Amino acid sequence: MIAAIGSINVDYIIHNKRLPVPGETLYGKSVMIMAGGKGANQIAAASRLGADTLFLSKIGGLDQYNSTVLKDFEWAGVSVDYIETVPDSYSGAGFAMIGEDSQNSIIIIEGANAEMTPEYVEKYKDQIKNASIVMCEFMIPQETAEYTMKLGKELGIPTLCNPAPFRKTDDSFYRYVDIVTPNEIEAAEACGFTIDGRKSASEACDYFHGLGVKSVVITMGSRGAFCSDGSRQEMIESYKVKAIDTSGAGDSFNGGFVYAFDKGYDIFTCARFGNAVASKSV
């Protein structure tokens, strides 16, 4: 079973030929309103692949799309039993504009994700302790991400953190992270240098290993994922596809990765599986 402590957003997604420039009004091609949020996307991907999952997250009581979001989770096979409603808050939200020219922009509103507290996670310790991996991402408060990773360590369960969207944290946070899965931009923000190939990716892995992280997986889009377990380093090539829409690709990768990890595969095989799922997603 995979335990995810993560965010939920109501995603408002507009597809169009191109994005407007400031001050411009454009007709758009389509709009969709659906469940999103990095944690939600990741656990939904793992669940759709067939994994048993536990998802801890919060939605707001003030907005009208809760039933849409909860129905989406049921469609993906994600249990909504432990999702709590914050009565006086709106749900988190993502406002994305995606252009056919592969340009996209997104604004995120934290909403009820800000109410994800360590006390909320602590309430479900008995459920979490049955997991084969505990994962979090950075759309929940830092204190809760840290509590989650520490709890996994305390319970003897492998911990995974997808540090997205990136935020600077104390180096000590990574002591509790067994597997970190940044993309090349997030890894560059963490280690302070550009990652544009195998050599710099290898140096970034060494940076995270130096902070105590056992395994590092740096996703690099169409180039694949550079993986290091502290003794072996390898670029796991992506599957070549014509990308239509890359939004959520990183979340699909993480969902595929933890699905394979839950099945007992090593990180290199998990990354290969994550690449396959991300390729399918885009």
Ligand code: RIB
């Ligand atoms: O990674 C994609 C997700 O990031 C979207 O679902 C949006 O909600 C933002 O959280």
